[in-house]
Amino acid sequence: MRVWALFFACLYLNIQGQHHTSTWNSINNGLLHNSAEAIVTDIYGVTWISTKDGVRSIHWGGNLNENDLVTTNGGMNALSFCLMALGKPGDTIAIESPCYPGILQLANGLGLKVLELPTHPTTGIEIDALKKAIPKIDLCLLIPNFNSPLGSCMPDENKKEIVKILSEHNIPLIEDDVYGDLYFGSVRPKCCKSFDKDGNVLYCSSISKTLAPGYRVGWIAPGKYKEKILKLKLLHSTSSISIVNEAVANFLKSGKYEKHLQQLRKTLQVNYQNYVQTIAESFPEGTKTSRPQGGLSLWVEFDKKIRTTELYDLAIKQNISIAPGRMFTFQDQFENCMRLCIGLPWSEDTQTKLRQVGNLARKI
Numbered sequence: 415m416r417v418w419a420l421f422f423a424c425l426y427l428n429i430q431g432q433h434h435t436s437t438w439n440s441i442n443n444g445l446l447h448n449s450a451e452a453i454v455t456d457i458y459g460v461t462w463i464s465t466k467d468g469v470r471s472i473h474w475g476g477n478l479n480e481n482d483l484v485t486t487n488g489g490m491n492a493l494s495f496c497l498m499a500l501g502k503p504g505d506t507i508a509i510e511s512p513c514y515p516g517i518l519q520l521a522n523g524l525g526l527k528v529l530e531l532p533t534h535p536t537t538g539i540e541i542d543a544l545k546k547a548i549p550k551i552d553l554c555l556l557i558p559n560f561n562s563p564l565g566s567c568m569p570d571e572n573k574k575e576i577v578k579i580l581s582e583h584n585i586p587l588i589e590d591d592v593y594g595d596l597y598f599g600s601v602r603p604k605c606c607k608s609f610d611k612d613g614n615v616l617y618c619s620s621i622s623k624t625l626a627p628g629y630r631v632g633w634i635a636p637g638k639y640k641e642k643i644l645k646l647k648l649l650h651s652t653s654s655i656s657i658v659n660e661a662v663a664n665f666l667k668s669g670k671y672e673k674h675l676q677q678l679r680k681t682l683q684v685n686y687q688n689y690v691q692t693i694a695e696s697f698p699e700g701t702k703t704s705r706p707q708g709g710l711s712l713w714v715e716f717d718k719k720i721r722t723t724e725l726y727d728l729a730i731k732q733n734i735s736i737a738p739g740r741m742f743t744f745q746d747q748f749e750n751c752m753r754l755c756i757g758l759p760w761s762e763d764t765q766t767k768l769r770q771v772g773n774l775a776r777k778i
């Protein structure tokens with residue numbers, strides 16, 4: 415599906431996302447076979463995932479039920495409802511650095527001051543930095559599982575501690591978990607929401623990274639902020655798009671989503687290994703890559719003298735698009751870094767283009 419290929423400005427290689435095409439067929443089948451049990455979406459779109467199997471898919475940590483959920487038009491819409499409901503212009507929001515550009519732009523667009531906190535490529539945001547920032551911040555937004563662009567995944571103890579600290583200071587934690595289902599290992603990482611005792615975590619996710627970005631199906635578990643979110647949703651979009659939600663709900667119920675995820679996770683892990691190996695073989699000496707245990711992002715750090723904005727200019731002439739590190743910050747940093755997306759199907763063409771990027775980097 416073209417939307418999938420367009421979704422990341424990483425390596426644009428004109429490849430069709432095969433697993434998403436087959437997903438479309440599977441969804442249609444799911445809809446047909448289960449139409450007698452179709453789930454009705456209410457005005458807030460709260461009920462589409464109300465079957466046992468459906469809820470299970472997004473239920474990580476086990477402390478949610480269908481009444482805790484508000485559906486949205488994708489993950490970005492979920493994040494924007496949270497920021498609009500809880501922030502006002504001039505407030506400060508703490509985020510990971512580097513950070514997904516959509517979040518930077520959204521926060522900036524809403525007049526929030528962005529505080530970019532140091533983030534480890536393996537373990538995520540540095541807790542000490544967050545603790546120091548507490549007196550200055552009004553909100554916190556994190557991607558604890560396989561964040562974009564680093565691919566980091568916070569250990570459970572860090573998640574637990576962060577949930578506790580932010581709750582003690584009454585600072586809402588917006589958790590973006592769009593990548594949580596894409597783990598390479600045998601166990602799904604927990605989300606911060608599973609440590610949330612008083613409803614201070616607003617858990618946001620979508621099917622965009624796992625199934626289809628174009629369906630715009632997402633949700634929030636807003637905890638104690640549910641009323642605020644519902645009011646905003648009513649104001650901005652009245653309800654979710656029930657036909658798509660029903661199709662996805664039936665797909666979840668059919669059990670095909672779990673099978674699809676198993677296959678997708680395997681594919682991504684193989685892609686990841688192929689990317690890392692090709693980078694090791696063909697990128698300039700001294701190039702480092704992050705070592706994500708899931709997700710779609712690989713963070714590449716070149717020698718300091720290689721500016722990825724320059725690399726972008728060279729690569730785009732060969733019809734290859736990379737995501738330079740500068741896209742992921744408002745500060746003067748990450749000039750020698752870039753993000754690659756491992757979500758595109760691996761092929762000879764992908765490998766050739768990746769090698770071309772390496773060759774171009776050698777010339778800088």
Ligand SMILES: Cc1ncc(COP(=O)(O)O)c(C=O)c1O
Pocket residue numbers: 487488489490491514516557561562590592619620621622623627631632
């Ligand atoms: C970290 C992160 N959050 C949210 C989104 C947006 O998700 P959606 O397509 O469901 O709006 C993206 C998309 O790339 C993302 O990388």
